[in-house]
Amino acid sequence: xxxxxxxxxxxxxxxxxxxxxxxxxxxxxxxxxxxxxxxxxxxxxxxxxxxxxxxxxxxxxxxxxxxxxxxxxxxxxxxxxxxxxxxx
Amino acid sequence: xxxxxxxxxxxxxxxxxxxxxxxxxxxxxxxxxxxxxxxxxxxxxxxxxxxxxxxxxxxxxxxxxxxxxxxxxxxxxxxxxxxxxxxxxxxxxxxxxxxxxxxxxxxxxxxxxxxxxxxxxxxxxxxxxxxxxxxxxxxxxxxxxxxxxxxxxxxxxxxxxxxxxxxxxxxxxxxxxxxxxxxxxxxxxxxxxxxxxxxxxxxxxxxxxxxxxxxxxxxxxxxxxxxxxxxxxxxxxxxxxxxxxxxxxxxxxxxxxxxxxxxxxxxxxxxx
Numbered sequence: 001x002x003x004x005x006x007x008x009x010x011x012x013x014x015x016x017x018x019x020x021x022x023x024x025x026x027x028x029x030x031x032x033x034x035x036x037x038x039x040x041x042x043x044x045x046x047x048x049x050x051x052x053x054x055x056x057x058x059x060x061x062x063x064x065x066x067x068x069x070x071x072x073x074x075x076x077x078x079x080x081x082x083x084x085x086x087x088x
Numbered sequence: 089x090x091x092x093x094x095x096x097x098x099x100x101x102x103x104x105x106x107x108x109x110x111x112x113x114x115x116x117x118x119x120x121x122x123x124x125x126x127x128x129x130x131x132x133x134x135x136x137x138x139x140x141x142x143x144x145x146x147x148x149x150x151x152x153x154x155x156x157x158x159x160x161x162x163x164x165x166x167x168x169x170x171x172x173x174x175x176x177x178x179x180x181x182x183x184x185x186x187x188x189x190x191x192x193x194x195x196x197x198x199x200x201x202x203x204x205x206x207x208x209x210x211x212x213x214x215x216x217x218x219x220x221x222x223x224x225x226x227x228x229x230x231x232x233x234x235x236x237x238x239x240x241x242x243x244x245x246x247x248x249x250x251x252x253x254x255x256x257x258x259x260x261x262x263x264x265x266x267x268x269x270x271x272x273x274x275x276x277x278x279x280x281x282x283x284x285x286x287x288x289x290x291x292x293x294x295x296x297x298x299x300x301x302x303x304x305x306x307x308x309x310x311x312x313x314x315x316x317x318x319x320x321x322x323x324x325x326x327x328x329x330x331x332x333x334x335x336x337x338x339x340x341x342x343x344x345x346x347x348x349x350x351x352x353x354x355x356x357x358x359x360x
Contacts, residue, residue, distance in 0.1 A: 061344040065284065069291035075298045079100050 004087050012077055012084070019074040027067035034059055100301050103201050106223060107215045122216045123223040130192040130220070135185065160184070167347060172354035179353055182237075186230065187346040190289065193221040194338035197297055198331060202304070221293040224286070231286035234349045238281075241356040281352055285345065292341050296334050303327045 038056050042049050077083070106120035141157045150158065164187055168180045196219045208216035220226040242251050255274050260266040307323035 057340055058344060058347060061288075061340045065288035065291065068295050069287050071295040072291040072298075075295065079104065 005084065008081070008084050008087055012081060016074040016078055019070045023067040023070040027064055030063040031060060034063065099305065100298070102215065103205070103217075103301055104298070105215050106217050107213055120217075120223050120225055122213070122218075123220045123226050126196065126218060127189075127193065127220040127226055130196070131189055134188045134192040138184075138188065160188075164346065168350050171347065171350045172357070174354075174357060179350060182353075183346045183350045186234075186349055187342050190221065190230070190345045191339065191342035193219060193226070194293060194342055196220070197222075197293060197300075197334065197338065201297070201301065219293055219297060221289050222297050224290050227290040228282070228286040230345070231282040231289075234285065234352060235278075235282035238352050238356040241353055245357045281348075285348055285352075289341055289345055292337055296330075296337060299330055300327065300334075303330065 034056065038052055041052060107122040108118045109121045138157060141154055145154055161184060164184045165176075165180050168176050168183050172179055199218055201218070204216065204218045208214075217223065246254060256267045256270050258270060258274065260270050260273075303323050303326050307320045307327070
């Protein structure tokens, strides 16, 4: 019995790490690409910086969305694991 | 505050569960009463403040509160004007309501959870979560309301027949063999919008609250040992840094919810 619980918990820890890590990877690369384009266009046309900044914040929130949803789900599995309660 | 909790996961699961009451049979009729009461209170406070200022507004030199409210109204109006060039008599007040209400929800996340728990515990209510946007029910309620508004405006702009015609013929074309692919794509697009809108707000706020709790747990071992003292100091600094970052996230998520709602309702007015 304890072995089943240990199995589920072991794999779950691995899974949580993957969810958060891969999500962070995608989100950071996305923000990096977007930020670099923003800086390029800000250098070309400084008078557009306020408008572009507004869109940049909007895009940052959208890019972070899937990552933070993943963090929420991973944390949920970390503390109130339904797979574990099924074994118990 | 560590007294009364047996383990760290009990502390966290105690703080992560809502106060529920049942009004009927089964899981569907279990109401998270703390979310309901908090969202009503915050709505009254936030939107009531706007209403009070609007009632007593002067056309002369405005006071500080009135200038602040005017700034917010103008900001939302400009944002909606960028997105929707038509008649925004309904859309701009809706956007302002969404922005203020979601911001009030999120701002509750800055209150220390143990203080809230002490106050509500003294009133006899346990498991009281002060942040309504960490409850999936609240965020989905708002995003599905926006979804139904989108459908309503689609019907108004294209007619019920036109809407269903578009459901089957956009984006690929009118050939009968393409009806099923068109329908599948359109249904996915229609459903993805409210689900992603609700889950984005929920995920951000839930993760933020969880990080606060975990940093609090880290600080709880400060009294135990020398190493614990270092951990406690680190937890204090990290909690401050995360709170500052979270202030940005709060405003950003409310802004994103508002802009996306306005964009979806504006898109519903388009024809193909």
